[in-house]
Amino acid sequence: MRARPTLEKVAARAGVSRATASRVINGSTRVAPQIREAVNRAVEELGYVPNQAARSLVTQRADSIALVFPEPATRVFSDDPTFAGIIRGVSMEIEKADKQLVLMLTGLEGGYQRVERYATNGHVDGVIIASMHGTDPLPAILTRRGVPVVCSGRPGAPNSLPYVDMDNSGGAERAVAHLVEQGRRRIATIAGPQDMIAGIDRLNGYRDTLRDSDRRSIIAVGDFTRESGVIAMRQLLADDPEIDAVFVANDLMALGALRTLRGAGRRVPDDVAVVGFDDIPAAAYAEPPLTTVRQSTVEMGRRLARMVLDLEEKAQLVLPTELVVRESTKKP
């Protein structure tokens, strides 16, 4: 195939200098209209596209943003639309800003250093870390190295790192309050992993609401996978057969819990009410349709992107969540 035309060629064809051609291409206003026109025509005719490598070399910008999913997240990845939503949201904003999205699913070994190396390397103008683990050291390291970083989810230790989080505790509170209002007495929870902020906050929301309502907490812990929901629900049933409601920290586990309940002959919602969290598409199609806490992962992705592109007012954002009531918590 023929070689790509360079700026030089464009300039020659338009009868101007390389500098002027560059100015036109980068949209400087200080160029005479007819010259701008000539350059644009030359660009058109030659099918010129700027060489990004050359451009980055001098501008020190990469025009791309890295989106990092740490390994533990990618395990769930396949079955949890949360991640797909974040990707879509990020992608929308990145595209709007005319930048590129570099996706990094960090493998088990060395993935960590790979990201560090890559990001501190001028390859990327910013990094979005979709880690739900507050303890991840990567954000701090990159920040220290001068790379703009935004985290999805509030970091564990309070610090000044920019983040976008969901109102996990608020959502959990509303979910549990809903169960209390329905007159449920023994309200258990299947919590998420306690090394993830989302897991911790949702459990806290459960605890806080329960404490105010004269009920005792009954807790099992899962890891946000469907299968762990199945198992945790079994434990719960074994611990306390009288349970009449469960708040599950995500929909995937709730779907698993539904299955265990069905297998154990418990009717939902008549015997046991179930609330999930996330409002993934499958929740509406569950049997019975699942009451859940809605969050917009696409919106989260958008905000993450906007924040790392420095388009956002605040540096720490908490997105609202909303209770969506369906069959699984109808009054008995």
Next chain:
Amino acid sequence: MRARPTLEKVAARAGVSRATASRVINGSTRVAPQIREAVNRAVEELGYVPNQAARSLVTQRADSIALVFPEPATRVFSDDPTFAGIIRGVSMEIEKADKQLVLMLTGLEGGYQRVERYATNGHVDGVIIASMHGTDPLPAILTRRGVPVVCSGRPGAPNSLPYVDMDNSGGAERAVAHLVEQGRRRIATIAGPQDMIAGIDRLNGYRDTLRDSDRRSIIAVGDFTRESGVIAMRQLLADDPEIDAVFVANDLMALGALRTLRGAGRRVPDDVAVVGFDDIPAAAYAEPPLTTVRQSTVEMGRRLARMVLDLEEKAQLVLPTELVVRESTKKP
């Protein structure tokens, strides 16, 4: 923050020329051991990382691969783990090759040209197009421009473009044959979109198998979404209430179909047997667990990546599919 060290700095510290430092860093063997050692130490001490832009500028390679999802695919994206699987598979191999993955979800407008511009621009060493639409003009355009392209899914018109496909028709045949063996008489299908190869091939598999078994075909068409499965199943029931089996072209629609059947008071598998396609995680958790055709999207992703990196023997690959029998097709 302090400036990143350059090759120059490393060379100075090691007391060698830039050229030699470059040789060491790029793993040339023709360097004296003690010099190699000295350079490596300098790299270590300075925390040197090569500037990719500068490197690309001279090598004309980008060390990155684009993975493109056309808009229609991204719509389903959120709810269909297929895409997550492909991403994971591609990511694994890309990482192994020490390259970067640039993800492009092409928006509705102009996204098409954006990819073309970006890819023909030396930004990328190859493009993987996760389009299931055989008619997509992008692969041909990019190929003509000299960019290595691999498609997921066989292109519509027979040509020499490299692709990785699933054995869609074979899987469909086995699924329908299974239904026939179970003694089902009125076997309907919910087909996928007929502008996607996967949709076409799966329908053909259904048709072919049915033709050999003295049964007539009963067809509704969906678009691979859950909701379309709900609707298509309703149509099918209206068209022929005596239906005793349905082959659904993907699991998401099958899940929708299950819901309609439940709503219509049909027992699965007693009244109607249901087979899906894909074996997404949710299939095993359906009520009843769904018989389906398994395909490995992760494997597909890996092969796509290997192919675009030119690590694969053949240029056209069809991956096997496998029937997974669960409750939804148990003999009545």
Next chain:
DNA sequence: ATTCTTCCAGAGAGCGCTCTCACACTCCCC
């Protein structure tokens, strides 16, 4: 001892672009 290889290191060009600086020109005001 001399020439021929072989091997290793350095000098230097140049990848395609941006951006500063200098320069030429027009316009306007005192």
Next chain:
DNA sequence: GGGGAGTGTGAGAGCGCTCTCTGGAAGAAT
């Protein structure tokens, strides 16, 4: 009408790297 202000264009340096080409040293062959 001369000096400044303002505006548009070009020359040229240089971003950080790779790679060819050249030269010198060391070893092999005559």
